[in-house]
Amino acid sequence: MRPLIARDVAYTHGGTEMLGMLIAPEGAASLPTVVLLHDAFGLGADTVAQARRHAELGVAVFAADVWGGRHTPAGGPDIGAMVRDRGEWMGRVAAAHRAAAEQPEVDGSRLVSLGYCFGGAGALEHVRTGGDVVGAVSIHGGLDLLDRDWSAPTSGIGVLVCTGADDPMATAQQRAALEADLTAAGIHWELDLYGGVQHAFTNPRSDLPGMPPGVAYSARASERAWQSTRQFLADRFGTADAIDPIGGGA
């Protein structure tokens, strides 16, 4: 395993200055790349750890800074405003993808959007609104945040959704709507559903006092989602050898 390098990457959308982070194996060039969209809590230590974990698979990772200025709001209070101004939200997400594609470590024709919670919804919305990616991964994404017009994406994109069956932000009705929309859009998709599992299941902090109802950590679901993600990336990137889905980063 080569060591990882990390550097900050400044980019903008409208008047918002954002500071993403590029993490990649040392000496890498034109690698397939994960554009990592943080959850409601912003590009903080947890998201950097997620980015490193993915980069250890042998890909580049561009961690986006959707809130801008590396803002890490404790309660993620900005989601509502962002969702109501979807143009702004998607503009910032698209800007992250453009900034990623400009890095020498990145092959801009092989991007996968990947996110958790709010970031998972952002990855799906980026595909829905015509984002130029080969795939998207939503890990306990807020399916309640999605719009329904899927006329923009080109076929051939792959989507992986990993979600808890008891997630109040991804109800059976919302899952069924997404499944129908993805199928109608000609996207090949997989939805992994975990029984008895709630929202934010990858995050051990979900079990801390003061968290809202409907949120709980699940070590098993977290591990299964990670394995599914590795398989999906290997398939999408066509690099089954490079991304050893078991040997690396476990």
Add this chain to the structure above:
Amino acid sequence: MRPLIARDVAYTHGGTEMLGMLIAPEGAASLPTVVLLHDAFGLGADTVAQARRHAELGVAVFAADVWGGRHTPAGGPDIGAMVRDRGEWMGRVAAAHRAAAEQPEVDGSRLVSLGYCFGGAGALEHVRTGGDVVGAVSIHGGLDLLDRDWSAPTSGIGVLVCTGADDPMATAQQRAALEADLTAAGIHWELDLYGGVQHAFTNPRSDLPGMPPGVAYSARASERAWQSTRQFLADRFGTADAIDPIGGGA
């Protein structure tokens, strides 16, 4: 990799004489074991190939002979009669598990029922009716064949269901019913749903002329189901090292 051994194993239920097959690494003793339930076409060459593929992961496999006498009906015409006489069906499935547990290569306390199509339904029904296994895997199982009384199984069992979103024998309504039943029974479960995928997706023969509507091969879904199965077996058997889910049998 140690070479595999294979031997026939005769067993009975009521008046039916069945001839299963034990496949395991040479010299194995007390291994975690997959009890493989064939599809409608019986214990023929396809099922033996599936059994070998699983045994190459480093586990023992007992391939059941649910029809008896190694019958391999071309069209699987006996399903209806078997489903109507559920006591007979489950009696034969339970007999296969007992026969498996008696083999020296097998650790009878670590059995997973696993099947395709009709066999997937059989694996789920075996759990539902109190089968003494640590897990069950249904690959494009006929969810239309399941009963609803899940009072028998003990908690702690795990279930993996891999199914196509366009499988006419596993409709959204049937999936939702199974999900609710498994949750109520205290079983931890995962359902992997593949968009645009139909019944019998692991079998290249599904694309041959003369097959019924609603049946189609999908290389991608077949591979994804295989990876999920390996992960599930490693989790259930507690042998992540022994069952290298990527290195072996790909």
